[in-house]
Amino acid sequence: MIFLIIFLFGLASGSFLNVVILRLGTKKSFLGGRSHCPNCKKIISWYDNIPVLSFLILKARCRQCDKKISWQYLVIEIATALIFVLLYFNFGLSFKFFSYVVFVSFLIIIFVYDLKHYLILDKVSLPAMVVAFVANLILGLSLFNLIIGALIGGGFFAAQYFISKGKWVGGGDIRLGILMGLILGWQLLLVALFLAYLIGAIFGLSLIALNKKKMSSQVPFGPFLTVATLVSLIYGQVILNWYLRLLYV
Numbered sequence: 001m002i003f004l005i006i007f008l009f010g011l012a013s014g015s016f017l018n019v020v021i022l023r024l025g026t027k028k029s030f031l032g033g034r035s036h037c038p039n040c041k042k043i044i045s046w047y048d049n050i051p052v053l054s055f056l057i058l059k060a061r062c063r064q065c066d067k068k069i070s071w072q073y074l075v076i077e078i079a080t081a082l083i084f085v086l087l088y089f090n091f092g093l094s095f096k097f098f099s100y101v102v103f104v105s106f107l108i109i110i111f112v113y114d115l116k117h118y119l120i121l122d123k124v125s126l127p128a129m130v131v132a133f134v135a136n137l138i139l140g141l142s143l144f145n146l147i148i149g150a151l152i153g154g155g156f157f158a159a160q161y162f163i164s165k166g167k168w169v170g171g172g173d174i175r176l177g178i179l180m181g182l183i184l185g186w187q188l189l190l191v192a193l194f195l196a197y198l199i200g201a202i203f204g205l206s207l208i209a210l211n212k213k214k215m216s217s218q219v220p221f222g223p224f225l226t227v228a229t230l231v232s233l234i235y236g237q238v239i240l241n242w243y244l245r246l247l248y249v
């Protein structure tokens with residue numbers, strides 16, 4: 001029962017994140033105002049705005065103008081719900097759970113926005129840094145740990161930024177690096193950076209193998225970083241212990 005409630009809470013949150021992502025590029029506030037169809041601008045009634053259900057009932061089309069609704073909305077709602085359930089499964093109904101729910105929400109926004117616009121917005125990453133810093137202090141991570149994490153995360157991408165004169169990574173990646181340090185602490189940050197490059201390499205090689213991309217084509221790195229951060233947030237300690245055991249056998 002509690003799993004179902006968490007799942008529904010995740011669906012509703014994913015639905016809210018969709019609105020935030022959609023309105024980030026515009027000047028509209030994502031708290032006030034009714035949702036409307038991006039195509040015909042007609043207001044969407046509450047019964048057409050139920051996560052997943054409405055999408056299926058309307059067969060992914062706007063009721064007014066029949067324009068196809070992107071499957072992105074459905075994927076984000078379900079992914080958010082599954083991640084929330086996973087967090088509950090690992091951390092129970094604790095302060096940690098609710099903190100991580102907020103961390104993950106920021107990560108999902110950064111993931112989708114960077115994937116679509118090749119951009120990480122400061123108005124997302126900066127508030128996320130503040131939240132992560134405060135929540136992790138309350139959760140018992142030391143100030144030293146968080147500052148070192150932020151320095152390593154930010155420094156790692158700042159170095160690449162200056163060496164390549166902004167060609168390899170963007171300024172947004174530097175801020176994301178700092179955020180990763182503040183979310184994870186320095187040890188799990190190292191795990192996340194390693195994972196991001198591993199996932200990125202596997203993904204890149206598969207695209208090249210499938211002839212979808214050339215070696216030189218640009219792929220935003222933010223999505224890999226956010227996925228790696230999410231995995232490290234939940235399983236980082238397990239991965240780290242496993243790796244350390246490999247070193248000391």
Ligand SMILES: [Zn+2]
Nearest residue numbers: 037040062065
């Ligand atoms: Zn419409």
